[in-house]
Amino acid sequence: xxxxxxxxxxxxxxxxxxxxxxxxxxxLMAGVVxxxxxxxxxxxxxxxxxxxxxxVTGVAVALMGWVVWLVPRQVRALGYxxxxxxxxxxxxxxxxxxxxxxxxxxxxxxxxxxxVARWLGIARVQLHTAAPATDGSIPGLAPDExxxxxxxxxxxxxxxxxxx
Amino acid sequence: MPLAADLGTAGPPAxxxxxxxxxxxxxxxxxxxxxxxxxxxxxxxxVLVAVLLVFSYQTTDSVRWVREAPGPTWLxxxxxxxxxxxxxxxxxxxxxxxxxxxxxxDAVHLRTGVLFRQQRQxxxxxxxxxxxxxxxxxxxxxxxELRLEVAGGSGSGVSLAYLPHGEAQALRAELLALAAxxxxxxxxxxxxxxxxxxxxxxxxxxxxxxxxxxxxxxxxIVLSGATFxxxxxxxxxxxxxxxxxxxxxxxxxxxxxVGAAGAxxxxxxxxxxxxxxxxxxxxRLRHGLTESRTQTVPPGRVQAVSIxxxxxxxxxxxxxxxxxxxxxxxxxxxxxxxxxxxxxASVEQVRTALWLVLPDLGVDDPVAMIDAALTASGTDGxxxxxxxxxxxxxxVGWRRRGVxxxxxxxxxxxxxxxxxxxxxxxxxxxSLAIAQGPVQRALRLASFELHSTPxxxxxxxxxxxxxVAATLLHEQAVRARQARATAAPEQxxxxxxxxxxxxxxxxxxxxxxxxxx
Numbered sequence: 051x052x053x054x055x056x057x058x059x060x061x062x063x064x065x066x067x068x069x070x071x072x073x074x075x076x077x078l079m080a081g082v083v084x085x086x087x088x089x090x091x092x093x094x095x096x097x098x099x100x101x102x103x104x105x106v107t108g109v110a111v112a113l114m115g116w117v118v119w120l121v122p123r124q125v126r127a128l129g130y131x132x133x134x135x136x137x138x139x140x141x142x143x144x145x146x147x148x149x150x151x152x153x154x155x156x157x158x159x160x161x162x163x164x165x166v167a168r169w170l171g172i173a174r175v176q177l178h179t180a181a182p183a184t185d186g187s188i189p190g191l192a193p194d195e196x197x198x199x200x201x202x203x204x205x206x207x208x209x210x211x212x213x214x
Numbered sequence: 215m216p217l218a219a220d221l222g223t224a225g226p227p228a229x230x231x232x233x234x235x236x237x238x239x240x241x242x243x244x245x246x247x248x249x250x251x252x253x254x255x256x257x258x259x260x261v262l263v264a265v266l267l268v269f270s271y272q273t274t275d276s277v278r279w280v281r282e283a284p285g286p287t288w289l290x291x292x293x294x295x296x297x298x299x300x301x302x303x304x305x306x307x308x309x310x311x312x313x314x315x316x317x318x319x320d321a322v323h324l325r326t327g328v329l330f331r332q333q334r335q336x337x338x339x340x341x342x343x344x345x346x347x348x349x350x351x352x353x354x355x356x357x358x359e360l361r362l363e364v365a366g367g368s369g370s371g372v373s374l375a376y377l378p379h380g381e382a383q384a385l386r387a388e389l390l391a392l393a394a395x396x397x398x399x400x401x402x403x404x405x406x407x408x409x410x411x412x413x414x415x416x417x418x419x420x421x422x423x424x425x426x427x428x429x430x431x432x433x434x435i436v437l438s439g440a441t442f443x444x445x446x447x448x449x450x451x452x453x454x455x456x457x458x459x460x461x462x463x464x465x466x467x468x469x470x471x472v473g474a475a476g477a478x479x480x481x482x483x484x485x486x487x488x489x490x491x492x493x494x495x496x497x498r499l500r501h502g503l504t505e506s507r508t509q510t511v512p513p514g515r516v517q518a519v520s521i522x523x524x525x526x527x528x529x530x531x532x533x534x535x536x537x538x539x540x541x542x543x544x545x546x547x548x549x550x551x552x553x554x555x556x557x558x559a560s561v562e563q564v565r566t567a568l569w570l571v572l573p574d575l576g577v578d579d580p581v582a583m584i585d586a587a588l589t590a591s592g593t594d595g596x597x598x599x600x601x602x603x604x605x606x607x608x609x610v611g612w613r614r615r616g617v618x619x620x621x622x623x624x625x626x627x628x629x630x631x632x633x634x635x636x637x638x639x640x641x642x643x644x645s646l647a648i649a650q651g652p653v654q655r656a657l658r659l660a661s662f663e664l665h666s667t668p669x670x671x672x673x674x675x676x677x678x679x680x681x682v683a684a685t686l687l688h689e690q691a692v693r694a695r696q697a698r699a700t701a702a703p704e705q706x707x708x709x710x711x712x713x714x715x716x717x718x719x720x721x722x723x724x725x726x727x728x729x730x731x
Contacts, residue, residue: 056650056655056658056680057648057650057660057680057681057683057684057687058648058650058684135691135695136691136695144651144652145649145650145651145652146649146650146655147647147648147649147650148647148648148649148687149645149646149647150645150646150647150687150688150691151645152643152645152691152694152695152698154695154698155643155644155645179644179645179665180365180540180644180667181644181645181665181666181667181668182668183645183663183665183666183672184644184645184665185647186645214340214342214365214515214517214540214642214667
C-alpha cells in the first residue's frame with residue numbers, strides 16, 4: 051500500500067490495519083507446520099546418518115525463512131475501511147483482492163477466535179451475505195475492535211437491510 | 215476469559231426491532247391440516263424398495279443356500295420381509311400422523327417428526343419460489359408435493375408432501391397471493407369458524423410465452439458435448455480394438471454409452487414439454503416427464519441470468535438460459551431440474567426469457583444490445599472490452615471479454631467458442647470485488663467480480679483495464695445501492711403508497727392492499 055498507484059490503493063479512505071499480533075499467530079502456525087519436519091529430518095539425519103534426509107530440514111528451514119519474510123508483509127497488506135454504505139476489505143500482495151460488501155446485504159457477522167488467537171488477543175470477523183462467493187473475512191482484530199465492528203455492522207445492516 | 219463473552223454471532227435480524235414481534239394469532243387446532251392420507255403409502259414404497267434392495271444385496275450370496283434350505287427357513291424369511299413391510303409402513307404412517315401444517319397470513323407452519331420433532335415456520339414475505347412437484351407414483355395417485363423456497367440455505371425449504379393435486383394448486387395460489395401482499399377477504403381475527411369458510415384466492419391468470427419443441431430438444435441433446443464426447447470415445451475404442459485385435463476393449467464402450475445415455479435422459483426428462491408463462495404471480499415454468507415440475511418464481515426473485523452456447527450449438531443458433539434463484543440448486547445435481555429458464559432457446563426466445571426476468575433492460579434498443587452481447591466482440595454494442603494487452607493472459611477469448619452497464623443491469627460477455635452472457639440486475643447485486651494476480655499487475659489488468667446467490671450463474675469480467683475495473687467497482691456499488699432503494703417491494707403486488715406513510719408500518723407491505731385481478 052505504499053507505492054500509491056493502481057486500483058487497490060485508495061489513499062483517501064480511512065483504512066484500518068489489522069493487529070501485528072496476527073504476524074505472531076501466523077508465524078507460530080507456520081513454525082509448528084514446518085518445525086516438525088525440520089526437527090524430524092534433523093533427528094533422522096543424525097540417528098540414521100543418512101545425509102539426504104537433511105534435505106527435508108533444509109527445505110523446511112528455507113520455507114520458514116520465506117514465511118518469516120512474507121507474513122509480516124501479508125499482514126500489513128490486510129485492511130478494511132468503513133464507508134457510509136459499505137465495507138471494503140483489501141488483502142494480498144501478489145494476488146490482491148478488494149471486496150466491497152454493502153451493509154444492506156449483510157445476512158450475519160461471525161466473530162471467531164481459536165485458542166492461539168485468544169491467547170494473543172486477536173479475533174476474526176467474518177461477513178456473510180447471501181452470496182457464498184463474498185470473501186469478507188478480516189483476521190487479526192483486537193477483541194474490542196472485533197466486537198465493535200460486529201455491532202456496528204449489525205446495526206448498520208439492520209438500518210439498510212434490503213430483501214435478497 | 216473476557217473475550218468469550220464478546221464472541222458469537224450477530225447480524226441484522228430479520229425482524230424489525232421497532233415493531234412488536236408479530237404475534238401470530240394463536241394457531242388453534244382447526245387450522246392445522248394434514249397431508250393426504252395416501253402419503254405413507256407413496257413414501258413407504260420408497261423405504262420398502264430401499265430396504266429390499268439393501269437386503270437383497272446383502273443376501274445375494276446366501277440365495278443358493280436359501281434355495282436348498284428346508285421350509286421353516288422360507289417361513290422365517292417371509293416373516294422377516296413382512297416385519298420390514300409392517301415397520302416401514304408403520305413408521306410412514308406415524309410420520310404422516312405427526313406431519314401437520316398451517317397457513318397464516320404471514321407464514322407457513324410445519325410440524326414433523328416422530329422421534330425428533332421439528333417445527334418450522336417459513337415467512338411468506340421471504341418466499342423465493344413455489345414448486346409443485348409430481349413424481350411418477352404421485353402422478354398415478356393424483357397427488358403433488360408443494361415446495362416452498364425461502365433462501366435459508368440447504369434444506370431450508372418447506373415441503374408439503376403429498377397433497378391432492380387440486381389442493382396443492384389452490385394452496386399455491388393462496389400462498390403466492392399472501393406473499394404478494396394481498397390479504398384474505400375476511401379478517402382472520404374474527405371468530406374461529408370463519409377461517410375454514412373463508413373463500414380462497416383464485417389462481418392468477420397466466421399467459422404462455424414460449425415452449426420448447428420436442429424436435430429441437432432432441433436435436434440439442436444430439437448436438438451436446440456429452441454426445442460428442444461419447445461418440446469420440448466409442449470411435450477411439452473401436453479403432454484401438456481393431457488395431458490391437460483385442461475384443462475386450464469393446465466392453466469399455468458400455469459404461470461410456472451408459473454415461474452418455476444418463477446425461478441425455480437428464481436433459482430429456484428435465485426439458486420435455488418445457489414451457490414458460492407469465493402471470494401476476496411471476497414466472498411459471500412447467501417441465502418434466504417422470505417427475506413433472508411446475509415452478510413459480512415471483513417477480514424480482516431471479517438474482518442473475520446466464521445465456522450460454524457451446525460450439526456445437528452455434529450453427530443452429532441455440533442458447534441455454536439459466537438463472538439463480540435463492541433456495542434453488544443448492545445441490546449440484548438439482549441445477550438441471552430447478553435452475554433452467556430455457557433449455558434450448560432461439561435468439562428470439564433468449565430475448566423473451568430475458569424479458570421475463572427483466573422487463574426493462576435499461577437500454578434504448580434491447581434487441582441490438584442482446585445481439586451484441588451474444589455474438590459481437592470488441593467495442594460493438596457499447597461494451598467496454600478488455601484492452602488489447604489482455605491477449606497475453608487470454609490469447610483466445612480476449613476480444614469477447616467485455617462489460618456493459620445499463621440503467622437496470624450489468625451485462626458481462628465472454629467466451630469465444632463457449633459463448634456466455636451474464637445479466638445481473640443492479641438491485642440483486644450482493645457484493646463486489648476486484649482481484650489482480652502478478653501477471654495481470656504487470657499488464658495493468660484486473661478482474662471484476664459480482665457475487666450472486668448460490669446457483670449456476672457466476673458473474674465476472676476478467677482482464678479489464680485496472681482503472682476501468684476500479685471505476686466499475688465503485689460505480690457499481692453506488693448503482694446497486696440506488697437500485698436497492700428504488701426496488702420494487704418484496705411483496706410484489708403492493709405498491710408503496712406515499713399518502714399512507716403516516717401509518718406505523720415501516721414496510722410497504724403493511725399498508726396498501728388491492729384485490730387480485
